Amino acid sequence: SIDGIHFASKVEADRYVVLKGLFPKSLRIHPKYDLTIGNTKICDYIADFDYVIASGDVVVEDVKGALPTPVFNLKKKLMQALYGIEVREVYWRKGGWATGRPKKKRGKADGRKVNE
Numbered sequence: 001s002i003d004g005i006h007f008a009s010k011v012e013a014d015r016y017v018v019l020k021g022l023f024p025k026s027l028r029i030h031p032k033y034d035l036t037i038g039n040t041k042i043c044d045y046i047a048d049f050d051y052v053i054a055s056g057d058v059v060v061e062d063v064k065g066a067l068p069t070p071v072f073n074l075k076k077k078l079m080q081a082l083y084g085i086e087v088r089e090v091y092w093r094k095g096g097w098a099t100g101r102p103k104k105k106r107g108k109a110d111g112r113k114v115n116e
Contacts, residue, residue: 005029011092012048012063018097019061023051031060035078045075047087061088 003020007013019027033045049061060079062072068089076087091098 008048009063009065011065014092015061015063015090015097016049019049019051023053026052033060033079033083035075035082037082042078043075045079045087058085059088060085061090063090065091 001007002013002016005016007016016029028050029048031047031050033047035042035045047060048063050058051061052058062068062076068076076089079085079087088099091100
């Protein structure tokens, strides 16, 4: 934990330190979004972080150490459909932060490795 806040992973805690420096006034940790359609509550989505950028837009981030689960993918689609918010997936790759999903490595049909 950092600043008395528990994080699910070291990568998430490291991202917190970065965002705390960039968005000290607007950063929220583990914000909860109600995913309700009509009068039916589907579920809650608890993001890792959200913050307001200079344009006034809210950025919602989910720090990933691996490929996302089907449940996350559904919640991400619900956030877009209900709130018009695209959840930003953030990964630690080769010494830096990156957004977007990492590409799966593909092998040849006969099982040989592909050089990348």
